[in-house]
Amino acid sequence: MSIKTKRINRVFEAVLWIFSIVTIYPILMVLFTSFKSKGESSYMSIALPSKWIFENYKTVFEKNFLQSLSNSLFITLISVVMIVVLAAFFSFIIVRRDDKICRAAYKLASLGIIAPFAALPTIRLLQHMGIYGSRFSLCLVYAALYMPFTTMMFTSFIKGIPRELDEAAVMDGAVGLRLFVQIILPLLKPAIATTGILSFMWVWNELQIPLYLLNSSSKWTLPLSVYNFYGQYSHSWNLVCADVVLVSLPVILLYVFAQKWVISGMTSGAVKG
Template sequence: MTTNRKYPLLWEIVLWIGSLVIFYPLAMVVMTSFKTEDEADQLSVNLPSAFHFENYKTVFVQGKMFRALLNSVGITGFSVLFIVVLSAILSFVIMRNRSKLNRAIYKLVTLGLIAPFAALPTVKTLQYMHIYGTYISVILVYTALFMAFATMLFSSFMLSVPRELDEAGVVDGCIGFSLFYKIILPLLLPITVTVSILNFMWVWNEFYYPLFLVNKSAMWTLPLTVYNFFGLFSRSWNLVSANMVIVSMPVVIAYLFAQKYIVSGMTAGAVKG
């Protein structure tokens, strides 16, 4: 018998405690977003005396959320597109030609999983390339940072695709990129959806990297707009909380609707490979 079958009550208690640890701060943020500034300063999970929905209107108007929303959509969309396309093509080349060079390239790419982000060298490199403080610099950094995990997932899934399909495609006249585009890519749909959703959530929520890469408030992504209400000498916790709820909603909705695709994509390659 497994441990969770031996002690079901103990495991339920552990799970409930873990759930409280996760959901308590979330509930506090949601409740605080509807409070007045004085009530929000108490930083409690208590219900507000009245639900002030105008906090969200204030955040959208004063926080310039619409411009930040467009920035987040553009940066996230192009970053995910580059990550998926480049990782899929790279994985196809590496896994279909297991030469020493390709194996070395795979190890070098996946080394990015453990390599820390170095802000100063990255900024200096972007300045040398004359693209620092531009949208393309943020997109390129995201692509480089998140390609490692995407390549690993695509490569694992690629092992489940029979090589006989390649041979059949070559016989039918598919060579090179057309072989990948017409034969292999449709079979990668489950893992493509998984990689797209995961990277969408990571890029959309990212706060640390844009902080170094964006030097104009007009180029802020949604997570950075929290600075509009969190200053050195004043903190409007109710508006900060409303801002956090707005920023998090697209990711929460995406995860709730795509959870089964994430799980199926993550397990498909492991089971078949």
């Protein structure tokens, strides 16, 4: 690398660090504000709290937080398992069978990425089925809505697995479910990790769909309860910020510990189509 290139790179590096303030500033602001007093918190800045008030978190915690947390966990975990498992099966058959029906199914699935959420027709459907408002109905809807995207990632991944492996397994008598579970599934681990983490983040963060589909506050997910909390306490930024920190904590932890999968998966799955 020439000296000139090195110098240019150093300038670029400095520029990126300066720009990163735009990312970091609001995040730190929320974090610090969550420890401020109500009066101090109305002035939005990155200044440290003059007195650290940890009780903000306690206050927020006592406002039905655990109920919403358990709803969020229930809904997210079941949805993620469904999204990942169903998409894995679906993609396996689509890619390997590769006949007219399968290609049509893939095209329809791509429509699932494009089309907006048909909110009221879905509500009506769930009402007819007698499950409207239940937490599990939300999981079913998530499975249907997020499966197209995970299917796209799985199909590109499965295409990278040589067919010869299947053929060898078939020689040994493994077809259908056995072929999938014993041969393909173990190879899908990286794709499962990525789609699992991404769909966890998407489902956990979702606001629009629970807003339409959960009618009783006892079933509310965390984002929904935070949104309502903001409606009631919009002048207590310290409490709102504490709520924001709490609702973000799981995805932040997940990102910190599983960053590798998020990034590698986003890139391999989404790019190569």
